[in-house]
Amino acid sequence: MKKFHRQDGGWAWMVLFSAFLGRVISMGMSLSFGVYYVELKSYYGASASVTSWVGSLNTGLLFGAGPIASALINKFGCRFTMMLGGFISSAGLITSYFAVNIAHIIISFGIVTGFGFGLIYTPCIVTSGTYFNKWRYLSTAIACTGGGLGIILFSLVVDATIEAYGWRGSMLINGGLALNLVLCGVIIPPRSTDAVVESHILDIALLRNKKMLIFAVSIILWNIGTVVVFFSATDYLEDRGLPHDKAVFLLTSIGIANTVGRLLAGLTSFVQHWKNINFWLFTASTMMIGVATMLFNIDTSYALYTLFGCLFGLSFGLLLGSQANVIIDLFGILKLNDSFGYSMFASGIGIIIGPSIAGALRDFTHNYRVSFFCAGFVCVLSALLMVVLFFVDKREKMREGTSVEVLATDGSQKT
Numbered sequence: 001m002k003k004f005h006r007q008d009g010g011w012a013w014m015v016l017f018s019a020f021l022g023r024v025i026s027m028g029m030s031l032s033f034g035v036y037y038v039e040l041k042s043y044y045g046a047s048a049s050v051t052s053w054v055g056s057l058n059t060g061l062l063f064g065a066g067p068i069a070s071a072l073i074n075k076f077g078c079r080f081t082m083m084l085g086g087f088i089s090s091a092g093l094i095t096s097y098f099a100v101n102i103a104h105i106i107i108s109f110g111i112v113t114g115f116g117f118g119l120i121y122t123p124c125i126v127t128s129g130t131y132f133n134k135w136r137y138l139s140t141a142i143a144c145t146g147g148g149l150g151i152i153l154f155s156l157v158v159d160a161t162i163e164a165y166g167w168r169g170s171m172l173i174n175g176g177l178a179l180n181l182v183l184c185g186v187i188i189p190p191r192s193t194d195a196v197v198e199s200h201i202l203d204i205a206l207l208r209n210k211k212m213l214i215f216a217v218s219i220i221l222w223n224i225g226t227v228v229v230f231f232s233a234t235d236y237l238e239d240r241g242l243p244h245d246k247a248v249f250l251l252t253s254i255g256i257a258n259t260v261g262r263l264l265a266g267l268t269s270f271v272q273h274w275k276n277i278n279f280w281l282f283t284a285s286t287m288m289i290g291v292a293t294m295l296f297n298i299d300t301s302y303a304l305y306t307l308f309g310c311l312f313g314l315s316f317g318l319l320l321g322s323q324a325n326v327i328i329d330l331f332g333i334l335k336l337n338d339s340f341g342y343s344m345f346a347s348g349i350g351i352i353i354g355p356s357i358a359g360a361l362r363d364f365t366h367n368y369r370v371s372f373f374c375a376g377f378v379c380v381l382s383a384l385l386m387v388v389l390f391f392v393d394k395r396e397k398m399r400e401g402t403s404v405e406v407l408a409t410d411g412s413q414k415t
Helices: 012-031 033-044 048-064 066-076 078-096 102-130 136-178 180-187 204-208 210-239 244-271 277-295 302-331 333-365 369-414
Strands: none
Touching (some): 012 102, 012 180, 033 048, 048 102, 048 210, 048 333, 066 078, 066 102, 066 333, 078 136, 078 180, 102 136, 102 180, 102 333, 136 302, 204 210, 210 244, 210 277, 210 333, 244 302, 277 302, 277 369, 333 369
């Protein structure tokens, strides 16, 4: 394997900063769509299901563009891919200022900006994973923490800029801020495709891997559930009679807890002797996300809604903070780029499906109760699939271990 960088030191920490900031901006803007959602639904008079397509496509492509981002990384490197994503996402946000109808903004913000963000997300994880060895678990968790901080910052930024300049002005301002993603790409050394063995497009064989298929289905399910909370919680709490500022602050609370969870996930670097710790942390977090989401159906006080939101955010942070490490443990560091790209594509499918289903259920039932219950249920189902995956992985590794022993025995007998 060729290496174009020195791991665990030197410029690696600047690359980690680039990955962190890239996540702050891309994930922060995308997952704060819940604030725009209320404004757009009211401005265009569109239904909940139609308006939800704007956010679901944006966040869905942030994750779903993973295979395309992986192919570009393999061909041109993380630097080029990240800079391209910065230009595209900025262009989408700026053109959203001129949106004349909901279809226009579905294309500009939903598809164009979402695709640009998608070209940012995968390089952030790949660089933080491959520029470090000893501190790999910690570095990937730190990079992931950027997403949590982004939710905190941009839920406030979006709300404040909408208040001051309207939603169009807010989109324009965020378009300017998104150009900083180009600078994040500049920080990455040229053509450091981060431990690329040979230039290739994608490892198609992974699509036939039983573990990858189970993992992908699990990812689709928990993404269907989690995105409903991010996009619908503000509208849901306003339906319950809570003022707008308190409903928006719930997203900030989720973001704070999310950031804490991502940082805590990085502590697994210090307990690597605990076998499968990342896997079970990921699985337990998925289960807790489902429980927290279903708890939103309880008629209660704002304080308890905030508590449920913090439980959701903490669990989601732990999940995302450990996800890249689970992928490395399941498929190996050499396949991180491709396996992560396919995982992100699965995430995109779930994110695109989730809000549209939740919006349709809301239009049909005139409330979000059924939506939040179903969202929680699919997360629990996702966690159960991870348990199945554990035994499949264990059986496969035992079989590989037996094959190695047989080959070793045959070799010694011939000698």
